[in-house]
Amino acid sequence: MSASIPVNNERRQQVAAALRARVPDRCILSDPEDTRPYECDGLAAYRQLPMIVTLPDNEEQVLAILNVCRELNVPIVPRGAGTGLSGGALPMADGVVISTARLNRILRVEPYARLAVVQPGVRNLAISDAAGPYDLYYAPDPSSQIACTIGGNVAENSGGVHCLKYGLTVHNVMRVRVATIDGEIIELGGESLDAPGLDLLAVFIGSEGMLGIVTEVTVKLVPKPATARVIMASFDDVVTGGNAVASVIAAGIIPAGLEMMDRTSSRMVEPFVKAGYDTDAAAILLCEADGTKLEVDEEIARMTAVLEKAGASAIAVSETESERMRFWSGRKNAFPAAGRISPDYYCMDGTIPRKNLAQVLIGIEQMETTFGLRCANVFHAGDGNLHPLILFDANKPGEFERAEAFGAAILALCVEVGGTITGEHGVGMEKINSMCVQFTREELDAFFAVKRAFDPPMLLNPDKAIPTLNRCAEFGKMRVSGGVLPFADLPRF
Secondary structure (H helix, E strand, O other): OOOOOOOOHHHHHHHHHHHHOOOOHHHEEOOHHHHHHHOOOOOOOOOOOOOEEEOOOOHHHHHHHHHHHHHHOOOEEEEOOOOOOOOOOOOOOOOEEEEOOOOOOEEEEEOOOOEEEEOOOOEHHHHHHHHHHHOEEOOOOOOOOOOOEHHHHHHHOOOOOOHHHHOOHHHHEEEEEEEOOOOOEEEEEOOOOOOOOOOHHHHHOOOOOOOOEEEEEEEEOEEOOOEEEEEEEEEOOHHHHHHHHHHHHHOOOOOOEEEEEEHHHHHHHHHHHOOOOOOOOOEEEEEEEEEOHHHHHHHHHHHHHHHHHHOOOEEEEOOOHHHHHHHHHHHHOHHHHHHHOOOEEEEOOEEOOHHHHHHHHHHHHHHHHHHOOEEEEEEEHHHOEEEEEEEEOOOOOOHHHHHHHHHHHHHHHHHHOOOEOOOOOOOOOOOOOOHHHHOOHHHHHHHHHHHHHHOOOOOEOOOOOOOOHHHHHHHHHHHOEOOEOOOOOOOOO
16 A cells, blocks of 8 residues: 655645645645545545645636645645545645636537537536437446546546447547636537647546646537347357457447456345346356347347357346346446445456456466456456456455466556457556557657646656656566566467
């Protein structure tokens, strides 16, 4: 677990006084008991008491805070709802947190244009609630959608169980309004089908708060499907289940959702939500079809045929909307359900080619023996986005360190089979060392060049996501001993 660095009280008083001269006192939190709730995000293993937390009420106050921080050379950490899982919102002992929680207004919903304009503190699910009367909704649906905010979704390029058909945040955001470190407002993208100039919107989405502070977002809305049904298919081994995923896509079917859970995750979820899962199966697939009744019936029949041919040992199909929601409730509650069988868990996030699902799952299974820890696997099988939950007990000396090493080995395996170290959780602090595994020094320098273009003083969320040369050198020393890579006994497919 990370140790917190003490905050310099004299510096805190200086910065707080400068901030209070520009923004109302109600927007500034500087006492330790007030800033304590902001010491971490969803990656609670890493904690740091912030020097100051700011909660601006409007865009003008965001600009004022940025100006003060730039003038005093104070690092800035943007924060949404704090549901992120990679330490992207981890504060700095000498820095200011800018929380967008109070920028929580839905500015307008335009049903004919099928878009909504919202502030960054609006919850993901609240957008769909506002669009519901027009039979529209916002498609990206991360498991934390009841709490996570659209600003955080933009920062992390969040996805969800329906991202295979409807895309990630980057595919569903049309425009962002951004406050820069220079204290100016820029707009990236637009409300038309195309915007002039470089596609900086795609660069900004997923930039983890390193390029600017989002103050407004325009999102796409899509029509609610007339109906939807889910297949729950059981498999006697994970290899067959993994190959079935590739078979569905190879058949030319793009399900609305295609999720996979192994036996460990099914057994931890079922007593918690009573979703009706087959807890004897080595793996289960959840495959959803949506659209008109005719389209859904046809797609369900096609998927059923493919899954049976791929070796499914049992197939169940939702017959009512409540049964469909019950099937999904298990997948959506996989993370909290982990607390039923383990004091702590470490949620990883990597993406691999679909064809490699089976071999990576076998590799993770072998790593469980190597590291002496259990792992429950739940993931967006359709796009190869893995979410292994490494189970450990932080009260036992050395277990967290083993969990971290286990996670690093999984990410290294993802890279080795042609994947990447993250899909939707971001790099943050959690995977910054693994960036040294995936990218060359020249590639990392290019990332830094983009950051400097937006943030010349390097004050926005510094020391995250992009590792420095020194960090990669130190990580290389840890990874290589006598010319031999650690975990050499792990499978190299």
